[in-house]
Amino acid sequence: MVRTTRRNALKLLGVGVAAGALGMPWVRNAQASGPYKIGFLGSLSGPAESLGAPMLEGVKIAVEDINAAGGTNGRQLELVVRDDKAKPDVGTAAARELVGEGCSMLLGVVSSAVALAVSAVLQQEDAVLITCAAHSMRLTKEDFNRNYFRITDNPFMRQRAQAHVMAERFGEVTTWGGLIPDHEYGRSTWECFDNGLKTYYPELAKAEPTISKPVMTTYGGSDYRNFVASAMRDPAVGFFVSAYGGDAITMYQQALPYGFFKKKHPIVDAANEFIVARAMKENFPEMWIGSHWYSGAFTGNPMNDELARKMTERTGIKFLDGFIGEGYSAVRAYAEALKTADSGKTADVIKALEGLTFDSPTGKRTIRAEDHQTIKPVVLYRVRGASNADGIEVVEHRVIDGATVIDPATPGVKLTF
Structure with missing residues (x-):
């Protein structure tokens, strides 16, 4: 007779039926x-x-x-x-x-x-x-x-909130372009920002925006100068950029000698947080950045x-x-x-x-x-380089109630505008 111990029981069950x-x-x-x-x-x-x-x-x-x-x-x-x-x-x-x-x-x-x-x-x-x-x-x-x-x-929430703020604060800037990475994220963010401009400019700026076809950039590249040059030739004044991480650092640094940030304003950055600003410090041009979380907006x-x-x-x-x-x-x-x-x-x-x-x-x-x-709340802040110890400063921030800008729940159905 085999004694039923814990070890013997597990051996009898076997590894393949361990769930039992x-x-x-x-x-x-x-x-x-x-x-x-x-x-x-x-x-x-x-x-x-x-x-x-x-x-x-x-x-x-x-x-x-x-x-x-x-x-x-x-x-x-x-x-x-x-x-x-x-x-x-x-x-x-x-x-x-x-x-x-x-x-x-x-x-x-x-x-x-x-x-x-x-x-x-x-x-x-x-x-x-x-x-x-x-x-x-x-x-x-x-x-x-x-x-x-x-x-x-998501982009519907954030990029439309950014477009809302641009129409509210920069209604006189009615021409917009984009520098967009040619992948899923870039296309999603641009589509939502584009729609946000078309939605909020007539309502808040009492004007119809003119929106250029965006300049599509590479992902993981090392030379963005040709893309920047194309953006410089674009008649658009305001620009939306959704390159991120190391790509954005490279692109922004290469854009400085072209005078891109002097000619194009305002700049809306989709989601780079403080990453590029910390890298460029006092050379970082002023722009409006979308953030997942900014501690200064939720003090208390x-x-x-x-x-x-x-x-x-x-x-x-x-x-x-x-x-x-x-x-x-x-x-x-x-x-x-x-x-x-x-x-x-x-x-x-x-x-x-x-x-x-x-x-x-x-x-x-x-x-x-x-x-x-x-x-959740949508967070935006206006950031620029500074001569202080941190090399950057937040000029202002905005918190938008996410419930007011969220898309309708349509699982299984493609987003259409």
């Missing part, structure tokens, strides 16, 4: 007391590293804060990190690796192309992904699936103030990038969802995230149940 062991109390209790594993997938090398690295820091601080407070449901959070290099094939392989290591809850992702590729395999891998920066409208429209969530704003929010304090202590940086706040918020969303989805199973987590309202550094956020787009 969940019915055994010693296995079930061991899993219930272990950590919740969360996988970070983001650009930690290449031209988008300057976006992915601060996002990861926000994730780390959130994990540390939650674990120091006793974890979620008495369980700690365990973070596993992978670099997607902003490449769809690398991102997909890295996502599968994370799931293979037990991380069915994924977060991060800078690149829309990576987000679209990973989103396509989530159901197959039985995983859920919360993106913290990927802005393609396709993710919550025609390519939507229930395993994908966006924790931040304890979560905001504490995150800013900790991040400044770690880095010595005063002007913090919004990607930090989004990485932090994604972890908070998972932690809040796990209070009701304590099993950590993907289906339970998805159900808990749908319609979830949770605290973040920008205040309360709600994830729409219909399309998994988060309703």
